Amino acid sequence: MTKEKKNKPSKELPLGFVDRQEKELLVRDFIISNIKEILIKYGFQYLETPSFEYSDSIGKFLPDKDRPDEGVFSFKDENKWLSLRYDLTAPLARYVAKNYLEISKPFKRYQLGTVWRNEKPGPGRFREFLQFDADYVGTDNLLADAELCIMASEILAKCGLEKKDYIININNRKITDEWINKLNLDFKDINDLSKAVSIYRAIDKIDRIGLDGVIQLLGKGRKDKSGDFTKGADLSDSQIAIIKKYLIEGEQPMENVEGWDELIKIEKIFSAYKFNNYKITPSVVRGLEYYTGPIFEIELKFGVKNSSGQTVKFGSIGGGGRYDNLVSNFGNIDCPATGISIGLDRLVFALMQKKDFDIKAKRPVIICVFESIEIEEYINILNKLRDSKISSEIYSGVGKLKKQMEYANKINSPAVILYGDNEKKLGKVILKNLKSGKEESVEIERLSNEIKKII
């Protein structure tokens, strides 16, 4: 009914967005079912906030950008701006503020959901990704911080990673803040966020841009490969030297501060859980401004090939930390909290790179169709297979046997079933194994059992 002349629409996707195929989605489902099983065991509740929030509810806490609403997808709706969430933490803070009287304290919730970043897309940099978050809200008990790390470790183990494949790096924002204080920066105190945050963000990028890149960002600024320039924190050489020595290389831990005591307490809890797959790492600072205490980062240590074919360490797939003041932004609520987040698309990609990891899609057995046979007869065979939970279908296209076989091969079907006049006379079908090429004549009653042997 659409015969009028018009321009053809685009077949392409906007940059930063991708179609995801079955194999990747099955790996993702496997990860998600592991996450759900573990989170229930740990006593978390399942919650889902919507994709959109009022921009002012979430805009203040945007990562990696200086202007409140840069980097998000926003719409004007009647008189107010709406934004697609860029993480799951800011919406959680809004949810807690809205439902503060009703929720348990502590409130333990997990969420799985897409987040969006309206940033410059590039190779491997997407504008939408799936995240998993778990948070303890309403408690400053460090047991919560420790359990988040242990839980993340259990998720990775359940997904098939070995101890040597990953490590949880921990640190404390309070220690980092003490170092920044020592720099005698030309702002009044640590609450002049812009400079402190630009330092955290610079350090946080070390995996991606290397030490030289970080040092450029701590100084005047850095030009990336595309020629784009990012303004730096404008620190002096001696200030940069201090950061390099104590915050990046971590030469001398700062042991007599509150932040250090907290790490010792967390280590004690780890030890009681017999969890030792962690490391205190001074360069783990996370780029977000809202952290106030312990910080964690989940690092995958095995090598993967990058786009230039070089083997590189996979790096971070998530992390989190304590954010004791985020909920109080919504009102006079004292609500300490801590949370962790895993980037599921990155974890899917990492698992798919592991040689010994494999999840296979179930492809259907194809019942080929001959013109001389009534469709009812094929449906009878089909129902027998499906009753035995065998993935199967009657060829639903239009074409002769050659085309039907091409289809079966194209979709990687394990086998086809041939039932023409000869077979009907014999009361049997031909079962053709498409992997081995072997054909055998099988009674219909035995068919499901024979198929189960070869799929």
Next chain:
Amino acid sequence: MTKEKKNKPSKELPLGFVDRQEKELLVRDFIISNIKEILIKYGFQYLETPSFEYSDSIGKFLPDKDRPDEGVFSFKDENKWLSLRYDLTAPLARYVAKNYLEISKPFKRYQLGTVWRNEKPGPGRFREFLQFDADYVGTDNLLADAELCIMASEILAKCGLEKKDYIININNRKITDEWINKLNLDFKDINDLSKAVSIYRAIDKIDRIGLDGVIQLLGKGRKDKSGDFTKGADLSDSQIAIIKKYLIEGEQPMENVEGWDELIKIEKIFSAYKFNNYKITPSVVRGLEYYTGPIFEIELKFGVKNSSGQTVKFGSIGGGGRYDNLVSNFGNIDCPATGISIGLDRLVFALMQKKDFDIKAKRPVIICVFESIEIEEYINILNKLRDSKISSEIYSGVGKLKKQMEYANKINSPAVILYGDNEKKLGKVILKNLKSGKEESVEIERLSNEIKKII
């Protein structure tokens, strides 16, 4: 670190968006796992297109609106407009056009995903919802149309609905078009879409606005309760009478047309599958312009209470049909297709209304904490429970026993474990059943078994 004075952000959600709680999400997970199991059995592939598409790729086929980009959330990105998908069919057509040479023919795919409509929100009208779609692309074989209906029925049955709870209504757009042709409308032919589509959309709303509302929309127009006016199709009284008699009341089926023959063929296939939970229903027209052949609608027949407390028939939770020209909009590709779609949020809501349907959230057993006992001892108990896959946690807040018990009750915990100095001396714990109030002293080694008896 955010001590500066500022306005408090909003705690509220934008209209048309909601937070979804555990119970609802668990019902949804149950439905989704049923869908995946059945779709694999039927031989469909899993695919996921992204949330965003170029607006021109999907804007042309917008339901329920006359302007191409009205009703969608759109952003200007560099020079082109992007839109959030409003359904999963238009993105599928784009995917097929883009990958036409690589995909199998037919191409059977299913997708689960959020869609967005930037429409006026109202009670029970959301602006984001989760859909499930399954489509056969690249075939005009009516086996495909028939299997979609049977598959939808199997999904509902697996979710616990009985045959009397639902029906698949079927019709054919070709028959509706013939009737519209007979009206001698003042446009050149059936390809003058605007009037035909406005008639379909009016008829399609019968569940929501009743017969009188439909008749108003076929005539001059209709004012809704909020006072908003929707322009009508401007038909004469005699034209409206024809539509009422033949398309809504279906007094006389039109049996000598191609569309009718197709329905007969589909009925024959249904009968071979022994599927009889369907009805040919002339008023099922679907509001989308792109349908070209068989049309289906999934109707739930059981009563639910509406917001005024009246019992009403639940109505449609999805449907679909054949759209043979949608892919060809992207280029000179002859690609017939048919698909079906289920609104998962509506199905969740429907199942939760059924008295005999229940899915319970697993709530953790709480290990209470006494100051005099080392945390290691509690962690030892916890590890035993979690190793037995018992949802459990050590109280992670800050507070004495009274507060801990309040927390356990608040989250509907089935039981708490008390282990203080006395218990330590005895080498036992107290297991308190929070449903019955009963307490018993249990050896730690027997604890998991005892808990399993009461959860």
